Amino acid sequence: MAEPPARVLLVEDTASLAAVYVEYLRAAGYQPEQARTAEEAMRLARAAPPDAALLDLRLPDGDGMSVLRALRRESPDVAVVVMTAHGSVATAVEAMRAGAADFLVKPFAAERLSVTLGNALERAALRREVRDLTSGKPRLAFQGFIGAAPAMQAVYRVLETAAQSKATVFITGESGTGKELAAEAVHRLSPRHAGPFIAINCAAIPKDLIESEIFGHVRGAFTGAVADRIGAAQAADGGTLFLDELCEMDLSLQGKLLRFIQSGTFQPVGSTTPRRTDVRFVCATNRDPLEEVKAGRFREDLYYRLHVVPVRLPPLRERGEDVIAIAEALLARSAAEEGKRFLGFSEPAKAALLTHHWPGNVRELENAVRTAVVLHDADQVEAAMLPLRAAEPEQPEPAAPAPPVLVAPPRERPVADPSRLIRPLAEIEREAIERAVLLCDGNIPKAAAFLGISPSTLYRKRASWGAAAE
Structure with a gap:
């Protein structure tokens, strides 16, 4: 499955140059977002950190170096490539020491921009992988x-x-x-x-x-x-x-x-x-x-x-909440390609994604998301928009009929205190939840979907009982 295009924040105050660079970025397969001032650049970066930034060092409301330092401090994973019209070695060295991945001297060709930005993004991805490996954190993505x-x-x-x-x-x-x-x-x-x-x-x-x-x-x-x-x-x-x-x-x-x-x-x-x-x-x-x-x-x-x-390679049904992460990435790409405004999935839609069997795996998921985007337009994908066909329950093979055994019906014993047959509601709830988790092989999101509650509620209840975290 192809990854969604990298988001690049272009910080350039000259309108004519910005228009050229935006076309360069689109032609190279990136998703550009433009800012004309340092203040606007930081506002956009804080709202949604980009994958990379193409930063002019001369801005109308301040020095581009201040934006570079703020980006490195607040979003260290952003690959920053600085642009300078003067070709000053001292300026480039200062920018690299401040954390820039590379620099470009104006004017530059589209090919030079594509190569420089691609190398910067690749080095940033490698740094993230090394950091995740050394920290023991699971990698959220790997080579597509x-x-x-x-x-x-x-x-x-x-x-x-x-x-x-x-x-x-x-x-x-x-x-x-x-x-x-x-x-x-x-x-x-x-x-x-x-x-x-x-x-x-x-x-x-x-x-x-x-x-x-x-x-x-x-x-x-x-x-x-x-x-x-x-x-x-x-x-x-x-x-x-x-x-x-x-x-x-x-x-x-x-x-x-x-x-x-x-x-x-x-x-x-x-x-x-x-x-x-x-x-x-x-x-x-x-x-x-x-x-x-x-x-x-x-x-x-x-x-x-x-x-x-x-x-x-494990099938999608064995990957738990990966299905949501993959679906969200596919949704972002399809919505951008089709010009739709989808931003995510509703909770019922997520539950439908988690409980579906996915016999076609990621290819089937991609088709389902694409169909929903093409046929609808909304802020969220609802469960009814997803073309998911319910899997037919497997019918057990009929067992050979056993010979009839005559058993005398048990005699009902009178209960002295009928109130003893009534169990506390909290006890019944806990039993139902633990049984659902057991039947779902410990998959908390799947169990929550069947029970009709959110996974966070299920995690919280089990934590309050002292159950081991799944």
């Missing part, structure tokens, strides 16, 4: 992923560690969990990040064309081959080759792929000359690869050759 669930923290650590090696990464997970996003993260974090990232979907290419797609072909190899064509193996030289839905590959081609992995050489279709390439393999499947091996649909030797660093 959004979510702080414990299962995702483990995924982030494995991807980060595996990226530095040459070992093959084998990603498994249901459709829509972000397998290609994980493969891209491995590539971006690896020493091969400057090389190409080539993805092949083995399920989307016809059986008789996939060999050519991977290994290429020479002219005249088959009908329609009017010229030589390189395949993904050659195109990924020096980079990463991502084989998605690998278990869909034909068995005969699996043998050729195994030889390619073992030797690093391959032959284009119709050629007798071997060629060598240097690629790092990342594979993915939405099936259980071991079950495919047992069923004879996937070669066992290929499985053990590729299944070096396994990464399992």
Whole structure:
């Protein structure tokens, strides 16, 4: 899933220059917000801290350095790039010492702005990741992923560690969990990040064309081959080759792929000359690869050759409140693209998101949010706006009828004091809450949604009982 565009606060008092820089930022994929004075810049930054700031050092109501120092003090995660029209080395050095990530000398080209701002944002993100790791805090996002669930923290650590090696990464997970996003993260974090990232979907290419797609072909190899064509193996030289839905590959081609992995050489279709390439393999499947091996649909030797660093992406239903964080990010992006005024989700809508089964995972969530934004316009997304189909309850298989057993009905015993049958309401409430939490496997937000109360109320009640925090 793509991340929402970075928000950039542009602080520039010259209207003509501000208009040019706004267009530069939009063309580079950023979401610009403009301020003309130091006071306006700090007001906007305090209301909603941006991801980065593009700051002119000469402002009509003060020195830009004061804005820089205030931003570093109040919002240290904001990447600040200062602009100066004089090219003064002393001014640039002072700004860098005050916490600026970089500086630009006016006039500058759009490409220079894009590169400088991109580098500043990347360094800021790395600093946040290092700080979160050293402080033990969960990461809220990672290389395009959004979510702080414990299962995702483990995924982030494995991807980060595996990226530095040459070992093959084998990603498994249901459709829509972000397998290609994980493969891209491995590539971006690896020493091969400057090389190409080539993805092949083995399920989307016809059986008789996939060999050519991977290994290429020479002219005249088959009908329609009017010229030589390189395949993904050659195109990924020096980079990463991502084989998605690998278990869909034909068995005969699996043998050729195994030889390619073992030797690093391959032959284009119709050629007798071997060629060598240097690629790092990342594979993915939405099936259980071991079950495919047992069923004879996937070669066992290929499985053990590729299944070096396994990464399992958890389905959305196992990620708790991550679904809300992802939905809010998707809503912000879709609302901006469609020109709608949505700002968030109502509490009933959040409850609906938390209790839905999400068989299509993040892809289904993205479609649901997009549909709500396209068809409606309001301040909040309501539950009725979300196109969520209730999951059919699983029907247990009927058990064989047991032979009838005749049991004499118990004799009712008279109760001396009927008031003893009445239990305190607080005791009944606690029993109902603890039973709901147990049935939801400890998922407090999900239990709260079923009970019709807010998660904060549920946390507060359990804390008052001395229950362990979930």
